[in-house]
Amino acid sequence: MLANKINHLLSLCKQISSSQPISHSRPLRYLPPRPSLSQIKQAHAYIIVSGVFGYVRFMGHILAYLSLSSSIPLDYCSTIFHTMSFPSVFTFNNMIxxxxxxxxxxDSIALYSSLQRRCxxxxxxxxxxxxxxxxKALAINEGVQLHTHVIKLGFGDDLFIRNALIHLYCTCSRVECSKRVFEEHVLCRDVVTWNSMLAAMMRDGQINVAEQMFGKLLEKDVISWSTMIKGYVQNGLLEQGLVCFKExxxxxxRPNEAIFVTVILASAQLGLLGHGQFVHSTIESxxxxxxxxxxxxxxxxxxxxGCIEKSISLFNDMPRKDSWTWxxxxxxxxxxxxxxxxxxxxxxxTSEGFCPTNITFIGVLNACSRAGLVCEGREYFKLMVDKYGIQPEMEHYGCMVDLFARRGLIDEAFQLIETMTTPPDPVLWATxxxxxxxxxxxxxxxxxxxxLIQLDPAHDGHYVQLAGIYAKARKWEDVxxxxxxxxxxxxNKVAGWSLIENHGLHRFVAGDREHERSSDIYEMLQTIGMRIAEAGYSPNVSPVLHDIEEEEKENAIKVHSERLAIAFGILVTEVDDCIRIxxxxxxxxxxxxxxxxxxxVFQREIVxxxxxxxxxxxxxxCSCLDYW
Structure with missing residues (x-):
């Protein structure tokens, strides 16, 4: 066995020597800046077999190369390090x-202690x-001790150490500490310093402070912009994130992949096609x-x-997909x-060999729920548990309860809730x-x-739903x-609003008269009312939760936010354009x-x-077949 290993090492050495002449005194000289693990091992083998003078020094460089690897073989690194009786600071640094x-x-922190024990x-x-x-270890106590060592040994004004300290405090949510380090040496900053502080402020929700810092930063790189865009989106300021992207x-x-993904997701959350199309066109350009x-x-x-056909087209055109894509x-x-x-x-x-996850079955059960496919829903729920061993989560139960409830199978929905191992959340009862x-x-x-009111007394929707049941039964005292x-x-009841995109965002609430084209919108509403009445429309006033005259109820319904948005859409879009709300x-x-x-009546597609x-x-x- 030993002879085989030696022969293998010798063969590796021959491969090196046959490909390029290596100096006996500089065996690592011809390695590329970021060598592969195989190349590093070949150089290591050459050093061992040829008995190159200065073995310890070369091992330090071997560790330096290994520290640059994308996947570091720690056992191999440790073996190299422990072969040396008296490793230098350089060797310690690379092992750390x-x-x-x-x-x-x-272990890295422990090795630093070992370095100190060796004086x-x-x-x-x-x-x-x-x-x-x-x-990486979120070791704030050890980090604070290291900070004292930095000051004691006179490294307090080193830019790279200061950046590492700021990053440590930011990562460990000690924003004020990172701020103090940042402000100690005004002249000892680079773009990395600023980016770390921007990320810390955004993570801490200090948007205004981050904006002020971003304005002061003269040399902004792609990470600076990425930090601001991601920060806006993570703090729910989706539109500001998209504005920052456009700026x-x-x-x-030139944006990087992370920026593109962030702004695409922001567009998706807003549901506004224009923003998403702008990002997509930027990617293509x-x-x-x-x-x-x-x-x-x-x-x-x-x-x-709302462009599901475009989604299908993109999906079909993607040469490679992962399970998340599916x-x-x-x-x-x-x-x-x-x-x-x-x-x-x-x-x-599943035919492609992918294994479903809990997210996959949320989509599958939701599909059954939307279409009222009770039998299929039962089968897939059973398949999820029995074949794939996925324990149902609240979302899965929610889909099934919704499926049963919509089909009037209230008893079966109750039975399912009773089988749950965890207490049902208010969403299930609300369904x-x-x-x-x-x-x-x-x-x-x-x-x-x-x-529900007892479980979640602050949620307005439960009161509204209950009042709606009473109103439908004309029990006005209970309403x-x-x-x-x-x-x-x-x-208080959350105000309903509707958004439509046309050279900017236009937001409407019920009875809204704030829009600059309000008079035109209400004139269009009258036109719509006459045309749909001619087509046989008869108002359904059950959603109105007030004991008022029928005429008043009809007038209240006429000015719902989505109707105002559609009236505006008919005014400002071309006949062939889809109106998206x-x-x-x-x-x-x-x-x-x-x-x-x-x-x-108007021959318009509306989403x-x-x-x-x-x-x-x-x-x-409607695509929902009146089942929603």
């Missing part, structure tokens, strides 16, 4: 760096590497490669902006009511409450509604009682019927993304 980059950051004096590189280890493009900065993360984000964006497409199809396509795609997904409203189950709805309870508990709440029954008739799903209105029909 290897451990810091690997999965053993605490070796750490240098600036030592602190840079060991502080990186502290950041970055005006200044000629720069000939930026459509990686799996970017392709997946684009599929998700188009699905959430999951996004399955969930997208489900949200648009394409249940059979979603289920067929799931079959292809059942909605079904009670649809099927007029006043007593059951009253019980669930009161239970008044529930609304009074809302007021007493400071729980984003709504924060579930569309009411009457508005749903009105938009169906509008799509037929509404409400709080529940997508509705594609065309030629008097």
């Amino acid at each position: 760096r290897c451990l810091a980059k690997g999965n053993s950051p605490y 070796l004096k750490p240098n600036k590189h030592t602190f840079t590497f060991v502080l990186q280890a502290c950041s 970055m493009r005006v200044r000629g900065i 720069l000939n930026f490669p459509i990686s799996i993360p970017i392709g997946t984000a684009l599929i998700d964006m188009y699905a959430k902006c 999951n996004v497409m399955i969930c997208g199809l489900a949200s648009h009511g394409h249940a059979k396509k979603a289920l067929a795609l799931f079959q292809n997904f 059942l409450l909605g079904a009670c409203k649809i099927y007029g189950l006043v007593e059951t709805g009253e019980k669930i509604g009161n239970k 008044v009682r529930v609304r009074r309870l809302m007021i007493e508990r400071n729980t 984003v709504k924060n709440l579930r569309i009411c029954e009457d508005c749903h019927e009105v938009i169906k008739i509008v799509s037929k 509404v993304r409400d709080g529940s799903r997508f509705h594609h209105f065309k030629e008097g029909k």
Whole structure:
């Protein structure tokens, strides 16, 4: 066995010597800047077999090369390090760096202690590497001790060490400490310093401070812009993130993959197609490669902006897909009511050798729920548990309860909830409450509604749902009682709004008269009202939770936010253009019927993304088949 190993080492040496002449005194001289692990081992073999003078010094360089590897073989590094009786500071530093980059950051910190016990004096590189280890291990106590060593040994004004300290404090959520380090030496900063502080401020929610710092930063690199864009989006300021992206493009900065993915996801969350199309066109104009993360984000964006056909096209054109890509497409199809396509795609997904996850089954069960496929829903729920061993989570139960509730199978929904190993969350009960409203189950709805109010007294939706059940049953005293309870508990109904994009964003609320074209919009509403009445429209005033005259109820419904948005859309778009609306709440029954008739009378395609799903209105029909 030993002879075989020696022969293998000799063969490796011959490979090196035959490919390029290596100086006996400089055996590492001809290695590339970032050699592969195989090349490093060949050089190591040459050093061992040829008995090169200065073995310890060369081993330090071997460790230096290993520390640059993308995947560091820590066992191999440790073996090299422990062969040396008296490793130098240089060797210690490189071993500390290897451990810091690997999965053993605490071992890196321990090795620093070992260096001190040997009475070796750490240098600036030592602190840079060991502080990186502290950041990775979130070892704030050890990091603070190292900070004192930095000051004691006179390295307090070293730029790289200061950057490592700022990064440590930021990572460990000690923002004020990082701020103090940042402000100590005003002249000792580079773009890395500023970027670390920008990230810290954004992570801490100090948006204004980050904006001020960003304004002062003279040399902004792509990381600076990425930090601001990502910070805006993570703090829910989606539109500001997109504005920042556009400003970055005006200044000629080429985005990286992380920026593209972030702004695509922001566009998806907003549901505004124009923003997403701008990002997509930027990717194409720069000939930026459509990686799996970017392709997946684009599929998700188009699905959430109502362009499911574009999502399907992108999905089909992607040469490589991962499981997340498939999951996004399955969930997208489900949200648009394409249940059979979603289920067929799931079959292809498993045929391709992918293993479903909990997210996959959320999409599959949601598809069944949207289309009322009760039998299929039961089968897939059983398949998820029995074949793939995935324990149902609240979202899976939610899909099944929704499926049963929509089909009026209230008892089966109750039975499923009773089998849950964890207590049902308010969303499940709210789903059942909605079904009670649809099927007029006043007593059951009253019980669930009161239970929900006890579980989650601050949530306005529960009161509104319960009041809606009473209103449908014309129990106006109970409606008044529930609304009074809302007021007493400071729980007001969330105002519904609708967004439409046309040379900017236009937001409407019910009865809105703030828009600059308000008079034109209301004139168009009158026109719409006359045309749909001629087509046989009759108002459904059940959503109005007030005991008022029928005429007043009809007038209240006429000015719902989505109707104002559609009236504006008809005014400002071409006849062949699709009108796209984003709504924060579930569309009411009457508005749903009105938009169906509008799509037929005005021969317009209208897509509404409400709080529940997508509705594609065309030629008097909706993709949800009146089942939402």
